[in-house]
Amino acid sequence: MNSPAEGKGDGIRLTEEEKARQAKRNRAIALAIAGLCLLFYVITVFKMGSAILNRPL
Amino acid sequence: MxxxxxxxxxxxxxxxxxxxxxxxxxxxxxxxxxxxxxxxxxxxxxxxxxxxxxxxxxxxxxxxxxxxxxxxxxxxxxxxxxxxxxxxxxxxxxxxxxxxxxxxxxxxxxxxxxxxxxxxxxxxxxxxxxxxxxxxxxxxxxxxxxxxxxxxxxxxxxxxxxxxxxxxxxxxVTLEPVILFAIIFLWTPPHFWALALVKSDDYGRAGIPMLPNVAGEKATRLQILLYTLILLPFGLAPFSMGFGGWFYGAVALLGSCAMLLWALRIFLARTEDGLRRACWRMFGGSIAYLFALFAALLVEWCAGRLAPALSAMRGALS
Missing domain, CATH: 1.10.357.140 (UbiA prenyltransferase)
Incomplete structure (x- = not known):
């Protein structure tokens, strides 16, 4: 017998609470990745210093 | 399924x-x-x-x-x-x-x-x-x-x-950070053993061999006092070595007296209740002690940075 939240043959179906938690975690992961991108951008800019302007135009 | x-x-x-x-x-x-x-x-x-x-x-x-x-x-x-x-x-x-x-x-x-x-x-x-x-x-x-x-x-x-x-x-890595390392390193035993003395049942249930469970309450009290005595000169070392100023020296001296008092209270406590209170005081007080030492170094550093800027500002205004 399947549990109430489990459909036949279509895997586990999330309850509303589980869906909300998953969405919260997804948002946190998205923020963390965006923060990491920004961090590496800032590190690159500060490491390069004025050399960042030294490029062929 | x-x-x-x-x-x-x-x-x-x-x-x-x-x-x-x-x-x-x-x-x-x-x-x-x-x-x-x-x-x-x-x-x-x-x-x-x-x-x-x-x-x-x-x-x-x-x-x-x-x-x-x-x-x-x-x-x-x-x-x-x-x-x-x-x-x-x-x-x-x-x-x-x-x-x-x-x-x-x-x-x-x-x-x-x-x-x-x-x-x-x-x-x-x-x-x-x-x-x-x-x-x-x-x-x-x-x-x-x-x-x-x-x-x-x-x-x-x-x-x-x-x-x-x-x-x-x-x-x-030079001697100065090693002194800072030594302060925290020697601070850890009195801080955590004070907690372990009041939470020995908890640690015992989990099977963690904390000092009070292994060597007993009396030995732990003595060890807290001994480690505090070893810690105190290291707490004062930044002042004697010159990278902590007078303000730090005063804070370290006051903190050292307090730590010694708290360790002695644990060592000399006669009742179960008195020991508990002395342990909690050491646990919280030792956090304040460590915080105060490092905060004093930070305050002196900030003051050292701000003083020239302030005198330059005063000069520009006059």
Whole structure:
């Protein structure tokens, strides 16, 4: 017998609470990745210093 | 699939965690002390670091400390579940699985070391990696469950952040950060043994060989006093070595007197209730002592930076 939240043959179906938690975690992961991108951008800019302007135009 | 099978599958595949649970894995309160001591190591170091790079370095050290906290909770989930103090942590409470904590801790360890290395230098990054390794492997996996000297040796991990902060600026380690290391290292036993004395039942139930459970209450009281006596000259050392000024000297002297008084109260306590109160006072007071020492160094550094700026401003106005 399947549990109430489990459909036949279509895997586990999330309850509303589980869906909300998953969405919260997804948002946190998205923020963390965006923060990491920004961090590496800032590190690159500060490491390069004025050399960042030294490029062929 | 059977109902039991479906339940197990659900428990295995579906996470119940909120982002806050992952933050709790980082032990934010421990992290705050790490951030503070690392910041002091970083600002006291000779040489200069761009403030933005310095802030990123502190962030990396904080995340590294948090990562070792997550790995500690991954490994210690079994004993956390039987101790009152830790039973509500995310893993024993069933909100985060051990696998999630392990992956999270490992990923953050790697990222923190890489970011510190890229931002500052690889000496600092190597020291941070060693700190995480020491806390997780040497302390958590080995010493914690096998010897009553667990927190004495394991305290080295908690004492390293100012050294990492110093190395982030200079790329090397000199006597000054070693003194800061020694202060935290020698502070750890009286601080944690005071807690262990009042929580010995909890530690006993979890099978952790803390000193009060192994050597007894009397020996622990003596050890607290002895370690406090060894700590005090190290607390005053920054003043005598010249990298702490008069303000630091005064704070260290007052703090030393207080620590000695609290240790003596534990040593001489005659009643069960008196001992409990003395232990709690030492536990909270020792945090204030450590905070005050490092804050005094930070205040002196800020004053040293602000004084020339203020006199220049005064000169411009007159």
């Amino acid at each position: 059977s109902e039991l099978g479906a339940d197990i599958r659900r428990e295995t595949l579906i996470s119940n965690a909120d982002p806050e649970d992952f933050l709790a894995l980082l032990k934010p309160r421990v992290m705050s002390l790490v951030v503070f001591t690392a910041l002091v190591g970083l600002v006291l170091a000779p040489g200069s670091i761009h403030p933005v790079m310095g802030a990123i370095a502190i962030l990396a050290i904080a995340v590294g400390a948090g990562a070792s906290g997550a790995l500690n909770m991954w490994y210690d989930a079994d004993i956390d579940a039987v101790m009152k103090r830790t039973v509500n942590r995310p893993i024993p409470a069933g909100r985060v699985s051990r696998e999630e904590a392990f992956g999270f801790g490992l990923l953050l360890s790697f990222l923190s070391v890489m970011v510190l290395g890229l931002t500052t230098n690889w000496v600092a990054a190597g020291l941070l990696a060693f700190t995480i390794f020491f806390y997780v492997v040497i302390y958590t996996m080995w010493l914690k469950r096998s010897t009553a000297q667990n927190i004495v040796i394991g305290g080295a991990a908690g004492a390293l952040p100012p050294v990492v902060g110093w190395a982030a600026v200079t790329g090397s």
